[in-house]
Amino acid sequence: MSDVLVIAGSDSSGGAGLTRDVLTLRRLGAGALCALTAVTAQSDVTVTSIHLVPPQIIRAQIDAAFATLRVRAVKIGMLGTEAAVLAVAAALATHAPVPMVLDPVLAASSGAALLDRQGQAALREVLLPRVTLLTPNIPEAAALLGVASAGSEQELLRQGEALLSVGARAVLLKGGHDSGALATDYLLTPGAAVLRLSAARVARGRRGTGCALSSAIAAGLAAGQQLADACARAKQHVTELLQHDD
DSSP states (O other): OOEEEEEEEEETTSSSHHHHHHHHHHHTTOEEEEEEEEEEEEOSSOEEEEEEOOHHHHHHHHHHHHHTTOEEEEEEOOOBSHHHHHHHHHHHHTSOOOOEEEOOOOBOTTSOBSBOHHHHHHIIIIIGGGSSEEOOBHHHHHHHHTSOOOOSHHHHHHHHHHHHHTTOSOEEEBOTTSOSSEEEEEEEOTTSOOEEEEEEOOSSOOTTHHHHHHHHHHHHHHTTOOHHHHHHHHHHHHHHHHHSOO
């Protein structure tokens, strides 16, 4: 079994966060190891409370996971603070390199902040250059660059190129916040043509799709898939998730 270390926060509603990550990995035949960064109390409409795990405990969890010698990929989600970002970056730097997928969780679907401003800067400057793939949605890409959200495909692709220029090795720009009949994600890698991954847009939204996508990509990379293949298969998984109730 290909095991993925999930570094993320919990969601008491079960719709997103660590619960969605582990469920996704199980569905795709991957094992999960976990490093919890925060405990949140939230529903589908609001976040009522957040308890942050101390950075030294986050690092200890990561070290313990790698000590099992089973980690084949890493998925990083909610981190919460600058101290947590720095702890994760420092811990990962001490272990053998594996594919890493960073889902920059900046805010909950309800709008509540899940990473402070100093944490966003640290994520961009310290953690982003270490990972294999960054998976921002349209607002997250803009926030990481300190600019307004893209209003066109051309502008979005310029922001993706800007993220590559500040250190990202590859960027998957998620188009779920866009409009139109197709939901298109854009995979950008240095020196390569943009890969467009499209599926029919599902009318209803669902919390946790970003978690599911990044975890599914990590599962593919852990199993030895090439990045483009892992992204395409993950896109298919999320499309199927949106089409069903489970």
